[in-house]
Amino acid sequence: MYRSYRSAVRLLAPDAVFFLGDLMDEGQWGDRDTFHRYAGRFDSLFGSSGNKPEVHVLAGNHDLGFHYAVSPFRVEWFEKRFNRSTVDTIFIKGQPFVLLTSMALHGDGCKFCHEAEVALRxxxxxxxxxxRGKCERNVSVRFHPYRRPILLQHFPLFRYVFIFSSRLS
Known part of the structure; x- marks a missing residue:
């Protein structure tokens, strides 16, 4: 895995690499030490050497657990270790990216979901x-000039295979 990744980075020279979750196998069940051991292994395999490429990480269900199994402790560990909040924005060469933790999109009004919804609004x-090019009230101008953002999250928004599987059933 390490050599494949390093070879791809060396050959393609990307500005950024995104890992869309599932960095660990037992994130839902592991304790703090287990979490940090997995995070350290991830860094040893995929961490950026120097500034290139930028490495950005999203949490997946194997990192935090599915919605009702998500522990605030695990969310906090992940946010601190990978410098990534539940809803985050980054800019690469002026292109905005919105990064979402999929497990916070259940929409049931829990604290985890509510905070994500507020951030998304x-x-x-x-x-x-x-x-619009203008703001009526005190709104951040970090997205000026406007460019359509790229949305990244762990769970896919659409799977083409679902169309065929529903017809076959």
Missing amino acids: TIGEELACAK
Whole structure:
């Protein structure tokens, strides 16, 4: 895995690499030491040497657990270790990326989901403001000039295979 990754990075020279979750096998069940052991292994395999490429990480269900199994402790460990909040934005060469933790999109009003929804609304307001080119109230201008953001999350929004599997059933 290490050699394949390093070879791809050396040959393709990307500005950034995104890992869309499932960095660990037992994140839902592991304790703090287990989490840090897995995170250290991930860093030893995929951490950036120097500044290139930027490595960005999202949490997956194997890192935090599925929605009702997500522990606030695990979320905090992940956020601190990988410098990534539940809803985050980054910019690479002026291109905005919105990174979402999929497990916070259950929509049941729990604290985890509520905080993600508030953050998404704020980002939505900022993007709308940038798209209009003016803001009516005190809204961040970090998305100026407007560019359509790229959304990244762990769970796919759409799977083509579902169309065929539902017809076959």
